[in-house]
Structures are given as structure tokens and as C-alpha cells.
Amino acid sequence: MAAGIAHGADMDGRRHHGSSPSVSIDMESIRNFFTAIVTDTRSKISVETLRPLPVFLGVSTQGFCFAQDAFAPPTTKLDKTSFEKVKTRLKLNFAYFVSNYALVAAGVALVVALMHPGMLISLGTLWGLWELHGYLISNELVFFGRNIGSLVSINHRSNFLIALTAAVVAWKCLWPVATFVSISCFIIVLHAIMRDPKQMNMAQGFQRNGQHDEEYDSSGSEVIVDRPTSKADII
Numbered sequence: 453m454a455a456g457i458a459h460g461a462d463m464d465g466r467r468h469h470g471s472s473p474s475v476s477i478d479m480e481s482i483r484n485f486f487t488a489i490v491t492d493t494r495s496k497i498s499v500e501t502l503r504p505l506p507v508f509l510g511v512s513t514q515g516f517c518f519a520q521d522a523f524a525p526p527t528t529k530l531d532k533t534s535f536e537k538v539k540t541r542l543k544l545n546f547a548y549f550v551s552n553y554a555l556v557a558a559g560v561a562l563v564v565a566l567m568h569p570g571m572l573i574s575l576g577t578l579w580g581l582w583e584l585h586g587y588l589i590s591n592e593l594v595f596f597g598r599n600i601g602s603l604v605s606i607n608h609r610s611n612f613l614i615a616l617t618a619a620v621v622a623w624k625c626l627w628p629v630a631t632f633v634s635i636s637c638f639i640i641v642l643h644a645i646m647r648d649p650k651q652m653n654m655a656q657g658f659q660r661n662g663q664h665d666e667e668y669d670s671s672g673s674e675v676i677v678d679r680p681t682s683k684a685d686i687i
Contacts, residue, residue: 493550502551507652523646538645545644548652553644557636564632571624578613578620585609
């Protein structure tokens with residue numbers, strides 16, 4: 453399904469002479485675009501790319517304490533290269549800690565969900581009602597000699613459940629989701645900006661497959677960034 457928006461038509465519906473700008477929005481292409489992003493991200497998240505906790509937290513190998521150079525800002529002064537340094541730091545850390553960040557987001561989601569039991573009960577009840585609705589469409593449920601599915605039409609049940617779902621999402625889920633997104637983004641972005649790639653021994657485990665990529669951090673020093681080996685490379 454495609455939606456088109458055109459400019460340059462007069463009041464009578466006739467177009468002016470010459471070309472008129474137009475914007476075409478293909479909903480299928482948008483869905484495929486976001487599906488590809490989700491698929492690509494999920495392919496990078498695995499146990500193999502999950503970094504050890506000491507590496508993620510910057511804990512020193514001498515003892516369970518934070519290393520002095522584990523966290524540092526990407527730049528100490530604002531200039532025309534500051535944005536590029538921050539961008540490079542984010543890119544390196546997101547590529548290296550993607551599985552750890554996914555685990556952090558899952559942990560935050562679990563804590564937020566447990567803090568809102570009303571949301572869980574409402575979602576469970578809503579899920580049960582939708583399942584019952586689907587069951588009544590193709591099956592008969594007789595209660596006290598009457599078919600429950602025939603008391604209310606399918607369209608009326610569907611409209612009621614859609615309205616109820618919208619109400620539950622707005623009333624019970626909106627604030628917990630906003631809380632989850634805010635806390636997760638704050639923790640992940642803060643770690644990605646402050647975790648110094650120069651302090652990490654990223655080369656450990658990268659040479660086991662004889663492959664590594666070389667990138668450069670914000671100060672120009674060489675940093676090794678993991679690229680998980682695909683099955684095709686192994687074969």
C-alpha cells in the first residue's frame with residue numbers, strides 16, 4: 453500500500469504547467485526498513501559477543517575496583533572535532549558492547565515491569581480476552597444452555613477489545629514504557645560515551661579466528677573492534 457502527497461494542484465484539481473514536487477511514502481518499504489534494522493541488530497546480539505563484567509564495568513585486574521582510566525570523556529575541550537570524537541566513541545562502544553547493552557535493557561524492562569504489577573495484570577487480562585474472542589469465532593462455548601459467542605456479534609466484540617486495548621495501553625503502559633526507555637537510554641548512552649576504548653584490551657579473543665578490524669579512537673590511537681565471524685567465513 454502506498455500513500456502519495458502531491459503539491460501544485462489548483463482549486464479545480466488542475467495542475468499548473470511544469471513539474472510539481474511530489475513525495476511518495478511506501479508503507480511496505482518503511483516496514484521492511486525497520487524489519488531489516490531489527491534483524492541486523494538481533495544478529496549481532498549473542499552469547500559470543502557478551503563481554504565479561506569486568507571489561508564492561510572497567511574493573512581492574514589487580515582487584516575488584518574501577519580502573520582509573522576506565523571511564524573518561526571523549527574530549528576535554530569543545531572544538532570543531534568534539535562532535536566527531538563523541539560519534540566515534542559511541543560507534544566503537546556500541547559495536548563492542550551491543551550484547552551487554554541488550555542485557556542492560558532487558559534488566560531494566562524486568563525491574564520496571566515488576567514495579568508496575570497493575571500493568572502486568574491488565575495485560576494478562578487483555579491477552580485472555582483476545583484469546584477468548586479468537587476461540588469464540590471458530591468454536592461454540594455453551595453456558596447455561598446458551599452459546600456465549602452468539603450473545604455479542606464478532607464485530608462488536610472486536611471493536612470493544614480494540615477500544616479496551618487502546619485504553620489499557622494509554623492508562624497502564626504509557627508511563628512504564630516511558631520510564632523503561634528513559635532509564636535504558638540514559639544508562640547505555642552514558643556508558644557508551646564515558647567508557648574509554650583505549651583502556652580495554654579489545655584484542656583478546658579477536659585473534660582466535662585470525663580476523664580483526666582496525667579503527668581509530670577519538671585521539672587517533674588504534675583500537676581493535678570485534679567483528680563476529682560468520683558461518684560462511686568458517687566454512
